Amino acid sequence: MKDELLRVAGVIDESIVDGPGIRFVIFTQGCPHHCAGCHNPQTHDFDGGEQVPISRLLEDILENPLISGVTLSGGEPFCQPKPLAELAQELKRHGKHVMAYTGYTWEQLRGKQDADIERLLAQCDVLVDGKFIESQKDMLLRFRGSRNQRLIDVQKSLQAEQVVLAGV
Template identity: 40%
Template sequence: MTQPRLLNLAGLLPRSRANGPGTRMVIWVQGCPFRCLGCQNPDFLEFRVNQIVTVDQIWQQFQQLPDLAGISFSGGEPFAQSVALADLASRVKTVGKTVICWTGYKLEQIKLDKIPGSQEFLNQIDLLIDGLFIQQQASDRVMRGSENQKLHFLSGQITAVDLVDIPRQEWIVSPERLTYTGFPLENERFD
């Protein structure tokens, strides 16, 4: 019997329109080796236990929302949990949905295959947004926080045309909480 693959989550949003084309589930992982000045998610940086879930649990939740266009991974640093995310992304792809991932690594670094599970994970990603956030290069470009970050359309399942009407920001209100997601506009702060 194999052990279930575990994820350490910083957050999960069942439905979002600001994290890629269509309505998407968004997973933020806990832990990041980078310390970008001005990081939008500073609480997600520390490698500490936050919310441990199995890939099976997330997959079951994803399957209960058949209208989703796909899943988006952010963080923290998703490639720090490549093995488990590759498994989840593979399941998402098998039902014809798309996978988006933000990473502080450059695509060239990932291709060096020095991160366990990185190639398996990369093979499941339709759109990779790579590069560290650089506060001095803050940008209002679609799905990027700074000018240096690049969009890599890896599979053809998502193209630049699909990114035209994505809202820059989104506020989601539920009885339990108020959630903000997306990309702050230049000079806009919420602290």
């Protein structure tokens, strides 16, 4: 594994609200979307946060046997696809579920035709796509903030070459 650096706003060591099971959550730093009502506006500045070696994150994740998965949040994780793809690949090797949030839609991500984005998607189990839209905010939605956002089964979607919603 290359020890890429990831610009991180922060982490949560154990979460039960950011995906199924007990999860380690990584909040990436930097976001181009600037959604009104964003839950993490401190993550927008691309120069904020700190540079963290992915090996350190992997070590922190693996030292807790209760962690069943990792959630990549932000900021915008797909603005740092290369180090996240490296980390996600190692996580999958260790049997961890990988979930990511993005302000981009599935179609926008796939349309970028970026090898690192494709590598990251290939390691994800679930993707929550779409910008947070304050007027569509719904506190009853599972794992997402607004009704326009989709829970996508990434592996089935890649295989079908179209969006397949996740049953999470």
